[in-house]
Amino acid sequence: MVVNLDNKDELEATDILVRFYNVDNPIIISIIQTDSVSAKSFSSNFLNDSEKKSTDIWAVVTFATALIGFMYLPLLFVPICFISSIISYYRLKDNQNLTGKGLRLTGAIINSINILYLMYTFDLGPFNPNN
Known part of the structure; x- marks a missing residue:
C-alpha cells in the first residue's frame, strides 16, 4: 500500500x-x-x-535451574529454582513489558517434579513407608 x-x-x-x-x-x-x-x-x-517486550531474566533462571536440577544436582538447584520462580512471578505481575510466563511456569512444574523425586528418594512425606 x-x-x-x-x-x-x-x-x-x-x-x-x-x-x-x-x-x-x-x-x-x-x-x-x-x-x-x-x-x-x-x-x-x-x-x-x-x-518492545523483553524476557524476564528470572524466568530464564527459573527454567535453567529447573533443567540443571533435574539432570545433575537437585539438592542445590531446587531451592534456587523455587526462589527465582517467586521473584519472576512478582516481576511479571508488576511489569507488563516483560514476557516469560511460560518459561517460569515450565520451570516451576519441572521443579515440582524434582521435589517429588527428592521426596521419593529420601522417603519423605507420603513416600515414607513408616507412615
Whole structure:
C-alpha cells in the first residue's frame, strides 16, 4: 500500500498508519511525501517500537535451574529454582513489558517434579513407608 501525501501532514499520515495497523496487515507501508526531503518507510509494527517486550531474566533462571536440577544436582538447584520462580512471578505481575510466563511456569512444574523425586528418594512425606 502506498499513500501519497501531497498536502497532508505527519499527524494525518500517522492516523492512516494506525488505521492500517489495526487491520493487522503485515505488508510494508511506504509513505512518500512530496514536500519533504526524504521518503519514509515503516513496517506495520513500527508503532510498537517503544513497547518492545523483553524476557524476564528470572524466568530464564527459573527454567535453567529447573533443567540443571533435574539432570545433575537437585539438592542445590531446587531451592534456587523455587526462589527465582517467586521473584519472576512478582516481576511479571508488576511489569507488563516483560514476557516469560511460560518459561517460569515450565520451570516451576519441572521443579515440582524434582521435589517429588527428592521426596521419593529420601522417603519423605507420603513416600515414607513408616507412615
